[in-house]
Amino acid sequence: MGFTAISYERREGQGVITLKAHSGQAEQLANLYYELGQLADEVAWDQQLRVILLTASEPGGFCFGPGTAGWQENDGEGRWALAEQIARFDKPVIAVLEGDVFAQGLEMALACDVRIAAQNSRLAMPQIAAGLMPFDGGSQRLPRLVGLGKAMEMILGAEVLDAAQAMAIGLVNKVVAPGDCLRTAMGWGQKAQANGPLAMRFVKEAMNKGLDMSLAQGLRLEADLYFLLHTTQDRTEGITSFLAKKSPEFKGE
Amino acid sequence: MSGFETIIYEKDGGVAYVTLNRPEALNAYNIQMRDDLYEVLGAVADDPEVRVVVVKGGGDKAFCAGADLKEFMSAPPPTQARMIRFQRDIWDRFSNMAQPLIAALNGYVLGSGIEIALFCDIRLAATNARFGLPEVSLGIIPAAGGTQTLPRTIGAAKAMEMLLTNEWLDAAEALRVGLVNKLLEPQDLLPAARAMAERIASYNPNAVRAAKQAVRRGQDMSLSQGLRLEKLLARSI
Numbered sequence: 001m002g003f004t005a006i007s008y009e010r011r012e013g014q015g016v017i018t019l020k021a022h023s024g025q026a027e028q029l030a031n032l033y034y035e036l037g038q039l040a041d042e043v044a045w046d047q048q049l050r051v052i053l054l055t056a057s058e059p060g061g062f063c064f065g066p067g068t069a070g071w072q073e074n075d076g077e078g079r080w081a082l083a084e085q086i087a088r089f090d091k092p093v094i095a096v097l098e099g100d101v102f103a104q105g106l107e108m109a110l111a112c113d114v115r116i117a118a119q120n121s122r123l124a125m126p127q128i129a130a131g132l133m134p135f136d137g138g139s140q141r142l143p144r145l146v147g148l149g150k151a152m153e154m155i156l157g158a159e160v161l162d163a164a165q166a167m168a169i170g171l172v173n174k175v176v177a178p179g180d181c182l183r184t185a186m187g188w189g190q191k192a193q194a195n196g197p198l199a200m201r202f203v204k205e206a207m208n209k210g211l212d213m214s215l216a217q218g219l220r221l222e223a224d225l226y227f228l229l230h231t232t233q234d235r236t237e238g239i240t241s242f243l244a245k246k247s248p249e250f251k252g253e
Numbered sequence: 254m255s256g257f258e259t260i261i262y263e264k265d266g267g268v269a270y271v272t273l274n275r276p277e278a279l280n281a282y283n284i285q286m287r288d289d290l291y292e293v294l295g296a297v298a299d300d301p302e303v304r305v306v307v308v309k310g311g312g313d314k315a316f317c318a319g320a321d322l323k324e325f326m327s328a329p330p331p332t333q334a335r336m337i338r339f340q341r342d343i344w345d346r347f348s349n350m351a352q353p354l355i356a357a358l359n360g361y362v363l364g365s366g367i368e369i370a371l372f373c374d375i376r377l378a379a380t381n382a383r384f385g386l387p388e389v390s391l392g393i394i395p396a397a398g399g400t401q402t403l404p405r406t407i408g409a410a411k412a413m414e415m416l417l418t419n420e421w422l423d424a425a426e427a428l429r430v431g432l433v434n435k436l437l438e439p440q441d442l443l444p445a446a447r448a449m450a451e452r453i454a455s456y457n458p459n460a461v462r463a464a465k466q467a468v469r470r471g472q473d474m475s476l477s478q479g480l481r482l483e484k485l486l487a488r489s490i
Binding site for chain 2: 051092094113114115144145170173174188191192194195196198199200202203204206207208210211214215216218219222223224225226227228229230231232234235236237238239240242243248250
């Protein structure tokens with residue numbers, strides 16, 4: 001596909017996006033922004049894909065932005081909404097986090113659906129230390145995930161959390177040995193292969209969009225997506241296979 | 254109220270006990286149970302004597318092991334099924350119950366079982382309880398409110414993890430993530446549910462209903478709207 005800021009491959013049926021190393025320069029982030037957007041549109045058509053993994057080519061690949069070492073403001077030119085591009089993926093996204101996960105890197109991880117972190121990783125939202133605030137969703141996604149109290153501590157106090165602390169507040173789903181994050185994430189992706197691909201997309205939509213509505217409205221969204229699945233072959237395949245105690249073969253139709 | 258095929262309804266003072274009663278099928282939720290529950294919930298809502306409802310599963314093995322899939326293949330066409338969904342809107346009845354609901358959860362709590370439990374206000378679980386949501390592995394999604402109530406209870410990330418990996422939570426993990434309020438030994442589960450229900454039933458019922466409404470409705474509003482609702486409800490007691 002001719003990407004320069006990312007690489008993308010299908011591995012064991014899973015979509016693996018790898019962020020290539022960058023020094024946070026505006027031009028590199030611009031490429032990353034456009035390439036993530038293009039990829040989001042393309043993989044939406046991959047009906048068989050159940051799950052996407054977002055990883056970095058080296059530990060610390062999710063450590064960049066205001067408040068991180070070596071960051072330089074570019075008169076606002078460097079402000080690319082990378083997390084918003086991640087949020088466009090319609091399949092569930094697993095963030096694979098090795099090393100430090102700071103600032104805009106953490107904002108990208110927050111736009112993923114679940115997060116797996118290495119034991120020696122640290123997580124922080126330190127933009128305040130550079131006299132700024134999160135600009136890529138951090139002030140919205142962090143409190144919705146970990147609650148206001150902990151979010152304030154991180155955003156106002158530039159607190160750095162270790163992996164265990166992050167796990168305790170729900171910021172990450174799982175902590176594993178350094179170097180094991182991708183393997184663990186692919187293990188989850190393997191389990192997801194047993195699921196219907198359309199069901200996976202619709203369940204993500206029902207949950208994420210539903211949380212922005214009243215409960216009554218969310219229940220209607222759920223019902224609409226559920227009955228849409230009634231029209232699919234995958235539903236028939238899933239239920240008849242279960243009753244016949246066989247493994248289903250989902251086609252994404 | 255008696256004579257339901259799949260539910261046992263009992264009243265003891267101000268507490269109503271609703272038992273999902275298909276132990277031979279691990280209390281699997283089917284059309285008959287939907288209809289029986291719909292009637293029971295409607296009657297409870299209209300009964301000023303009932304101050305608290307306890308929902309439990311018949312038998313030792315399960316609270317409810319999910320929906321009865323055998324009925325799924327003979328479902329009416331989607332447009333009709335959707336119409337029925339909203340004509341007999343049982344989840345709306347659950348959502349709008351004025352009285353608090355306590356779920357007593359033992360054994361298998363799967364699929365619709367978790368979803369019924371999530372419409373309750375307080376969840377007590379036995380140490381042998383196991384929780385799972387297998388819908389996506391069947392090519393469907395939870396349709397008894399689970400996509401809405403689960404993330405609102407344990408957060409979107411943990412909810413997505415459960416659905417993605419199809420992993421069942423044991424009771425300890427359910428407690429850790431906030432899916433249940435308390436763990437009890439199996440033999441202590443019902444006594445604890447009863448004791449909690451009787452304690453709540455002893456409080457001013459207007460205050461109990463107003464408090465529940467303030468919390469539930471307030472979750473759907475901005476903070477300033479919620480604070481205004483709270484003031485109005487507090488004055489109404």
